[in-house]
Amino acid sequence: MILKVKEKSNEVLITFSGDLGNNNMPIIRDYEYIDYSDYLIIESTYGDRLHGNKTEEIKKLYDIIINTVKRGGNVIIPAFSVGRAQEILYFLNYYIDVEKRKELSNVEIYLDSPLAREALEIYEKHKECYDEEAINLLSKDFDLLRFNNLYTISSAEESMALNDKNGIVIISSSGMCEAGRIKHHLKHNIWKDTTSIVFVGYQAEGTLGRKILDNAKKVRIFGEEMVVKAKIYNLAGLSGHADIEGLINWVKNIKNGISRKIFIVHGEEKASENFKKEIEKSMKTSVYIPELFEKVEL
Template identity: 40%
Template sequence: FQDAGHILGSASVVLDLDDGKHQRRMVFSGDLGNPGRPILRDPVPAPAADYVVMESTYGDRPHRSLPDSIDELYEAIRSTFERKGNVVIPTFALERAQELLYYLHRGIRSGALPATLQVFLDSPMAISATQIFRRHPECFDEGMREELRHGDPFAMAGLHFTRETSESMRINDIEGGAVILAGSGMCNGGRVRHHLKHNLWRQRSSIVFVGYAAAGTLARRIIDGAREVRVFNQDIPVRAQVWTINGFSAHAGQPALLDWLGNTPRRRVFLVHGEYGRGMQVLKERLEARGQACQLPGLNEPILID
């Protein structure tokens, strides 16, 4: 196993295969993280191998710069509070929630956000994951370990962990001035759907998307500009300001994917975990331009490892 840098404990897998006649090495990338991020260590580059099975979520594009993305997040919060609205952030429970807590903590410390900021982490899974993060600093990069020596980088005076359903329901009584982090990140389930029901129709509120939204999900429909969406069998007009901030992804962008793979020749690279007409196809073209044999496996397609 080697560090994939995607979420706490994520790993790429290196298999050394021997059938008595042939020896082959095969690497499964797993989900690869973005290098240069706070909290987690960078992904370890792929070693020499005959075959690589590689994710391609963002194989068609780089990410926006992280500092610009952080500034836009702070601007989204400040402008929403000026309108006396709430900020709803659909959030993946593991890694994304902790990274956002860290940036909110840093924004308060720097003065970019008010010290009285009220933040609700409304996800039992994300709350548990945050506690696990706190218990495993050995998985952090050196910069984050140094910060831990001076305090809790996920803590804020106005941070509320809402495990119980009754606590979550009370958040919906707040008409403005709250930052609400809730899952699921693609809005197909979880408590965030209740917060969308109570805030999507409010012009003074904002919905801030900071992660990948697959085609067909509620998140993607909102991002693509739907004027009305169906939530809990109700048609809800979309009047809130919608922000899409692309620099927070926990998946490597195209340049980082190419750097992870490197220029070492492989017998074949198999691209998976991406949209066929976007990340997978574009990355395949980039690799073939390098002279690297590449394949997009189909569902249930047998692959011969020769």
């Protein structure tokens, strides 16, 4: 997002990166580079790490699902309703309809998030935003986001009915397990050693998702202490946030640079500090990490 601020005869450009995301992710076109800005406010979620190889991460997801279902367990995938949920469906569908993996086509996959369900319909209405790969697949009658063993859940009653099923995949929100139907699915599955919980997005410090990812032995869900016996997996390469390489690459590709200052936000202290150092290695632009609630005069 670029703001043009005019004061008398002066015009100042302020650019806000939002969640930059990763290039070469499916469905939607890659992000574009800006030409110039006076100020840049940029995220730093993964400012201190590199993601794994995306192809390998998708293969891991496939293997986790098949192995979990074979032992009679459920795969629980906390996913953000817009973006991540649709991308996970795309990856699974690719294995089912393009690579013809019969084992996966026999697994019931449930999308249990009213918002993700609505977002799915919006994705399907706006094919003008698709990337070249998605357009090519559409031309071959490939349905990017729908497949025979996908079930989209609407009502709370349908969601609760999943508690009685085994050997299924549940994609639900919120992505950090702080609210929504995912908490109910965790409550009914986290204590089982046959369950697999697969994180495909960033988990902020202090959230339920982060506690589970950090191998907590017990967590509290709806006021009840639950023992964590499920197997926990982190597929960070599927996250919607760019890694340090992607962040630096985006800043370096601003054609005419940032003339005044770069503000680093939306990251834990270590990630933000590392990102700042990496920018300063290759650019002369002033870089600043504001404190929470700090006011900065431009």
